Amino acid sequence: MTNQMPSRADRPLRADARRNRQRVLEAARDAFVEDGTDAQMEDIARRAGVGVGTIYRHFPTKQALIDTLADQWLADSAAIAAEALELPDAWEALSAYVRRSAEDMMRNRGLRQVYGGLGRLFEKGTGGRNSELVTNVRRLIDRCHQAGVLRADVGFAEFRALMYGLAMATSNADTLGAQQLYADVILKGLRP
Template sequence: MTSTAEPRPMRADARRNRRRVLDAARVAFEEGGAEVQMEDIARRAGVGVGTIYRHFPTKQALVDELIDEWLADGAANAAEALRIDDPWEGLAHFVRLSAEVMARNRGLRMVFGDIGLLFDENTGHQNRELHDNATRLLARAHAAGTLRADVGLREFRTLMCGLAMTVSLAGPDERRLYADVFLQGLHT
């Protein structure tokens, strides 16, 4: 006999603990990257390690959830950039904002920069909204004649991953400089 009952909803305290774990993990990965230990995350979240493993059976499962959140953040940043009327300024806003996010988020840089997953549709971590918003940003800049014709999404993604690695080694003033040089290379 096959059960058609839907899974029981998570209890309120379990939902809160899960969110606390994710919030603590996000900060820990932003500061320490992939080397962060589950015990450190548990301590930051104020829960036991067993609580983490009840929600995330492996460290990779936790990282995967964070990747999905980071992609959603990127989609929101791209949507914000699309609200800027000038196509070039919208794209430039997205690049500068992304550079700042990457500079302060070691875990995100490690995941996306080292292996070049940003916007990639074949990673198992897909955010259609980020992909579509980035595509729209590029299309608007192309239509306005402000973005090099030979830079498509693939090239943009690769260059953004390189920018992520560059800004990770830079101070705030250098980050702005590197983002501006990056943008000058994209501009027609």
């Protein structure tokens, strides 16, 4: 048996490296909320109070940083769907999920891109958090079908397409509150 040193990826981060990574993620999240995928690594480094090299030590490419943030946003969306599932009324639960998603998308340009242009919402191969999101949203849809409050011809694929559309609509919204109009239109169309 050989005594091999653990690879760099297998070793836990030092406390200062963990703090720097967290600062980078928080700064990147803020930058992506405002600028979406157009956010610049130099701006993120400045916001985090670190050098650009520190970012690249944790995230070898900008896409790796975007993917990490996308996973966080998917986890947030899964949590929103889980909260909605706690509501006893099936329609109110689905409505709460759609409305909250619309509000979050309106505030967060990066999230809109994940939902829409980047196509990460509900897609296969985007991690365990995504599987939790898929499971929770399927449960919301199934509950509505069982209660007879959702069109029978709207399944998971159709709902996913509508959420993509919601992301694109909110990206083009020029007035605060427009996301509620878009959510209302989608919800009205989902009724039998």
